[in-house]
Amino acid sequence: MTESTIDIPAGIEIEGEFKADYEQVLTPEALALVVKLSRSFEARRQELLAIRVQRAKRIDAGERPDFLPETAAIRAADWRIAPIPEALACRRVEITGPVDRKMVINAFNSGADVYMADFEDANTPNWENQIEGQLNLIDAVRGNITTERNGKQYKLNDKIATLMVRPRGWHLDEKHVLVDGKRVSGGIFDFALFMFHNAHELQKRGEGPFFYLPKLESHLEARLWNDIFVMTQRELGLPQGTIKATVLIETILAAFEMDEILYELKDHSAGLNAGRWDYIFSCIKKFRLDKDFCLADRAKVTMTVPFMRSYALLLLKTCHRRGAHAMGGMAALIPIKNDPVKNELAMNAVRIDKERDAIDGYDGGWVAHPGLVELAMTEFKKVLGDKPNQIGKLRDDVHATADDLLAFQPETPITEAGLRYNINVGIHYLGSWLDGNGCVPIHNLMEDAATAEISRSQVWQWIRSSKGVLDDGRKITAGMVRPMIQEELLKVKQEAPNGSSPSYARAAQIFEEMSTATAFAEFLTLPLYEEI
Ligand SMILES: CC(=O)SCCNC(=O)CCNC(=O)[C@H](O)C(C)(C)COP(=O)(O)OP(=O)(O)OC[C@H]1O[C@@H](n2cnc3c(N)ncnc32)[C@H](O)[C@@H]1OP(=O)(O)O
Numbered sequence: 440m441t442e443s444t445i446d447i448p449a450g451i452e453i454e455g456e457f458k459a460d461y462e463q464v465l466t467p468e469a470l471a472l473v474v475k476l477s478r479s480f481e482a483r484r485q486e487l488l489a490i491r492v493q494r495a496k497r498i499d500a501g502e503r504p505d506f507l508p509e510t511a512a513i514r515a516a517d518w519r520i521a522p523i524p525e526a527l528a529c530r531r532v533e534i535t536g537p538v539d540r541k542m543v544i545n546a547f548n549s550g551a552d553v554y555m556a557d558f559e560d561a562n563t564p565n566w567e568n569q570i571e572g573q574l575n576l577i578d579a580v581r582g583n584i585t586t587e588r589n590g591k592q593y594k595l596n597d598k599i600a601t602l603m604v605r606p607r608g609w610h611l612d613e614k615h616v617l618v619d620g621k622r623v624s625g626g627i628f629d630f631a632l633f634m635f636h637n638a639h640e641l642q643k644r645g646e647g648p649f650f651y652l653p654k655l656e657s658h659l660e661a662r663l664w665n666d667i668f669v670m671t672q673r674e675l676g677l678p679q680g681t682i683k684a685t686v687l688i689e690t691i692l693a694a695f696e697m698d699e700i701l702y703e704l705k706d707h708s709a710g711l712n713a714g715r716w717d718y719i720f721s722c723i724k725k726f727r728l729d730k731d732f733c734l735a736d737r738a739k740v741t742m743t744v745p746f747m748r749s750y751a752l753l754l755l756k757t758c759h760r761r762g763a764h765a766m767g768g769m770a771a772l773i774p775i776k777n778d779p780v781k782n783e784l785a786m787n788a789v790r791i792d793k794e795r796d797a798i799d800g801y802d803g804g805w806v807a808h809p810g811l812v813e814l815a816m817t818e819f820k821k822v823l824g825d826k827p828n829q830i831g832k833l834r835d836d837v838h839a840t841a842d843d844l845l846a847f848q849p850e851t852p853i854t855e856a857g858l859r860y861n862i863n864v865g866i867h868y869l870g871s872w873l874d875g876n877g878c879v880p881i882h883n884l885m886e887d888a889a890t891a892e893i894s895r896s897q898v899w900q901w902i903r904s905s906k907g908v909l910d911d912g913r914k915i916t917a918g919m920v921r922p923m924i925q926e927e928l929l930k931v932k933q934e935a936p937n938g939s940s941p942s943y944a945r946a947a948q949i950f951e952e953m954s955t956a957t958a959f960a961e962f963l964t965l966p967l968y969e970e971i
């Protein structure tokens with residue numbers, strides 16, 4: 440293991456390896472910012488995580504979430520977020536992807552308006568991915584990023600997408616970095632390093648440090664990010680309001696606090712995004728013990744089922760009322776090579792998804808793959824014409840109540856194919872994640888941490904819910920699932936490109952433990968992280 444030759448600031452310990460170039464990222468000054476933010480905000484992060492646990496217990500005991508009475512005045516008042524910088528006005532298509540060097544270059548060159556570099560759902564947060572991802576972004580921000588893969592040279596085009604960065608969520612630690620003897624927050628670590636190295640450089644380019652904030656459960660969690668922004672801007676000598684952030688509304692509880700989240704971040708806000716996959720996962724997680732709650736096969740829980748429609752329209756209405764971008768999420772379909780008929784169906788499904796968002800009034804949406812950029816752009820251009828966005832389109836006609844958000848349907852069908860699909864995807868994804876790849880094509884769909892969470896939580900819930908019954912009448916039980924896990928493991932080993940990796944057998948064990956244990960793991964990435 441290579442040791443560091445830099446002066447590590449007092450109070451911080453780095454347990455990860457210092458490979459060549461890592462000292463460009465882990466400079467004493469950048470680490471000092473990590474220490475400063477961590478000391479200032481770690482206690483609050485822990486308090487907020489404890490509040491999550493308390494709220495979850497109340498829901499387990501039967502409480503139904505609702506819009507908060509104590510913030511009614513914020514919802515009723517007329518206010519708008521601070522003006523959006525020119526560099527972020529036009530966001531019709533945003534490509535997302537892990538921070539692998541080649542993919543970073545491809546994403547910047549993809550023709551999308553925005554590229555969201557993902558340290559979160561699409562990424563295994565091992566030490567190498569985190570630090571090399573930061574290195575890749577440092578080079579990209581300076582226009583210096585190049586690489587070579589399989590004899591092909593990669594470099595940035597003249598015209599590239601605007602960069603946004605998604606740090607890790609509040610629940611994740613960075614175990615290789617201790618501040619005052621405790622693991623630092625993964626989100627603070629990712630954010631501080633990116634800010635320290637790139638904020639001024641981005642400003643020089645006429646852009647700015649722009650972020651996506653994942654998995655928030657409340658406006659108090661947004662307030663924590665806002666306070667971190669304020670301190671960081673002060674520390675780095677940046678004008679207040681330089682940082683802009685889009686919050687993913689991807690938990691059921693955050694859906695009840697959209698106005699409040701925009702309000703907390705209003706000097707730093709760049710709108711909200713409908714993170715559909717984690718949203719579905721969050722619904723399953725929060726209501727997993729509710730005897731009335733049960734969702735059908737994953738494939739049936741689409742954006743057009745009523746509770747998802749209510750969420751999407753409420754997000755749109757809320758954003759535009761506040762002068763903020765409403766950003767659509769991601770259809771998981773990706774181009775299918777060597778099968779034109781299936782490919783045409785997949786492309787059409789993505790087209791319909793973007794068309795619906797654009798016609799509803801969304802200002803843009805996510806794509807998973809460069810091959811989807813043009814198609815999505817066409818749908819947004821059809822509606823937006825030459826306009827950068829349609830924030831002026833108010834949706835006062837939308838009325839989504841708490842009951843609408845909580846009307847979880849459809850409950851059927853649950854099929855053996857759907858159950859096996861969840862098991863298969865779960866094992867395949869977990870295995871790839873352990874091997875360092877946090878975003879994988881499985882059965883022609885993009886699978887990441889959020890989609891895999893749905894798969895594993897559905898299996899847990901179907902085993903426990905009296906409604907967890909297959910369409911042929913068989914009750915789903917642990918006894919039914921266990922042999923299926925072994926059968927699906929064999930298939931995964933055949934299907935996965937690196938099927939001989941021992942990680943798939945370990946993934947099957949973890950999947951079995953997670954889906955059959957009495958306790959529900961809060962996030963699958965928490966136990967997985969201890970394995971890497
Ligand atoms: C729920 C959520 O959080 S959604 C957000 C998180 N998810 C994502 O970000 C999805 C990111 N997408 C991906 O990682 C990939 O598209 C996958 C894994 C789904 C599919 O990957 P592959 O099967 O390897 O794609 P494929 O072979 O068709 O790729 C073709 C080319 O496009 C590139 N590419 C594919 N997706 C992306 C992307 N998102 N960003 C940049 N480049 C990409 C590939 O690197 C490859 O480049 P090359 O021709 O220079 O070698």
Ligand SMILES: O=CC(=O)O
Pocket residue numbers: 560687689713714715716717718768769889
């Ligand atoms: O992060 C996006 C999601 O859908 O989850």
Ligand SMILES: [Mg+2]
Pocket residue numbers: 560653654687689714716717889
């Ligand atoms: Mg997500």
